Amino acid sequence: MAGTVTGKSAGTVTTAVKAAETADYETASKAVSITVNKTLKKPGNCHFIKWNSSKYTSCRIGWNKTEGAEGYETLLSWTDGSHANRTIVKSNVRCRDCTVHPQHVSQMMVRAFYMSGGQRKFGPWSNVEYITPSPTRLTAKNASSGTNLKMNISWNIIYGCNGYNVFLTTNPNGTWYWNQSTAVKATATSAVITRFRGSAIRKNTRYYVRIVTRRQRNGVFCTVPMPASNTYIGSFIISGKSESANVVNRDPKGEYIGNRNSKIFHHSWCASVRKMSDSNKVRFESRNDAIKGGYRPCKNCNP
Ligand SMILES: [Zn+2]
DSSP states (O other): OOOOOOOSSHHHHHHHHHHHHHHHHHHHHHHHHTSOOOOOOOOSOOEEEEESSTTSSEEEEEOOOOTTOSEEEEEEEETTSOSOEEEEEETTOOEEEEEOOTTBOEEEEEEEEEEETTEEEEOOOOOOEEEOOOOOOEEEEEEEETTBOOEEEEEOOOBTOOOEEEEEESOTTSOOEEEEEOOSSTTOOEEEEOEETTEEOOTTOEEEEEEEEOOEETTEEOOOOOOOTTOOSEEEEOOSEEEEOEEEEOOTTOOEEEETTTOEEEETTSHHHHHSOGGGEEEESSHHHHHHTTOEEOTTTOO
16 A cells, blocks of 8 residues: 655654555455465576686576476575675576676575565575686696606685686697695695696696686585686696796687688687787687688697
8 A cells, every 4th residue: 555654753654654564464465365375396406507708707507497487586696695696587587697706606596486466476495506617817836856747836716615626638628637636625726736647747748727616515515517628727838847837828718819821720829829910810719610710720739
């Protein structure tokens, strides 16, 4: 019931507001009494679908249909519950793109609702799903002495996580090999690399590094979203003496540069790209685009 409160004293205002609230409550009760109350279930399979870019700022999340739902509310927040972001979506929508912080684990939940008396009536929240961005910055220090080859690597922290898995490969488009897990804390952002696939690491070999952020739920590690197979944080070549490591960082934009003359394409950080004249450069968003365009991968940077 709508009404205008005109009283000047606080007491008058309170009484008028209370009267309006009571009247509204009665109207609402009548509306409810002629509505069949539904029991909505939790939306099933609340899950992460994919990262929308290698910057880990946007991703797609999804869930299964809930019987009787007229819409859904998604709730994203950091793991401490702060920075909550609620969004209402239509009943025929089962996924949405959302913005997340690239240096924080986010948690997501979804619940269904139906309309009754002009109000949303919500069902229970789904289970919590974690969204775990990967680190994007690698630093490395070659700590070798003689034939004792050793690389100390470190990366930027992802707040709200429970440690990291380190993967290595010599071909970023091929198989990645688990190397080690760090301590179960977000601040454990370093590892020492001495071995690869059961053997000592070798000189003159480029090792590509991928870090996968881990997250626990009730003490058990969750399945966490993996970056695309060719996504990596950086790569290094090891030498026999302790020195500043030759770390090549992953192209943050995921760009590939082709040479119009040679029809060879490169990572944008490849030395060949620096030597190329601007008029010969062709930019590709993805490796596939370059190959479809008739370009061959460079044998040095192995894009
Ligand atoms: Zn190249």
